[in-house]
Amino acid sequence: MTTARRQLIDAEATPYYHVINRCVRRAFLCGEDKVSGCSYEHRRGWIVDKIRLLSSVFCIDVCAYAVMSNHYHLVLNIDLETQKHLxxxxxxxxxxxxxxxxxxxxxxxxxxxxxxxxxxxxxxxxxxxxxxLGSISWFMRCLNEEIARKANREDGCKGVFWEGRFKSQALLDEQAVLACMMYVDLNPIRAGIADSLQTSDYTSIQERLQGQIQMKGLPTEDKPSPTPSPLSIKPLLPFDGAATAARQSGIPFHFADYLELIDWTGRAVREDKKGFINSSRPKLLTELGIRDDAWLTSAKEFRRQYSGISGQWDAMCAMKAKVGGKWCRGKQSSMALHPD
Incomplete structure (x- = not known):
């Protein structure tokens, strides 16, 4: 039986959520259809532009995103403080x-x-x-309805474009946020359509890296400019590793540490990629007490390891009990979120 969205998304329990949506019949949302020869690559820009516009309107920040050929991933943060004080x-x-x-x-x-x-x-x-304005359901409704209308108009057809309502996962702690962001950012590399973070088009990690390059005044690869808007477009939620729990205003890690970890992980998730994993462990794995093998499993199989909730086992059970569920998925495979 389908669970009501208001039970799956509880900003008081956690502001962080991983959401996924897929095209009906696994049809091409973006990319190139090798059967028909049609290219839908430009639609990736539609989605990224709309995500950023909606983030600027809603009290919802984008932590990570990846737009694939027939689906997309988002890691969102509900900004309760801003919402309450509007x-x-x-x-x-x-x-x-x-x-x-x-x-x-x-x-x-x-x-x-x-x-x-x-x-x-x-x-x-x-x-x-x-x-x-603090609802992920309304955020996703605004995103999916416009993309569906534009795609159907372009394809000259009518009817359902998305496979169903979006799927969501609650991310209950910073380890779950870290693992999920890594899973999303590494999607193109894991799928074999990119061989580096810099060439992982339409992902948040590529955008963050290009932002770093621009700050240094170096030239970047030309990309379509965002759709003009009267709003001031909100940037991705920044990394704020120096913040305390009481004054958290961003992702609770340093970007340099995240970059070190994602580079290390990306080398391991591609079995066909030449090179080696440096014997020194990334700083974040050491600080969070996460085993190497467990982390790599999580980076490859995060969606399969967990159902609608990810985090420490006790916290998962508590949230499941709150929304009326009877069991959780992930206890045996959630090693990545448990210290040695």
Missing amino acids: SPFEVIERWTQLFSGHAVAAKFLTGETLCDGERMLLDSLIAKWQER
């Missing part, structure tokens, strides 16, 4: 970037006086829109 004006301004809004909201924005009934209606609208 002013009525900010809520309306954000919501009307995507939807038509309401005449009462338009009157409020222009400074017109509202009667008591209009004020009550406005308060209910703002409360509803504010809640939705």
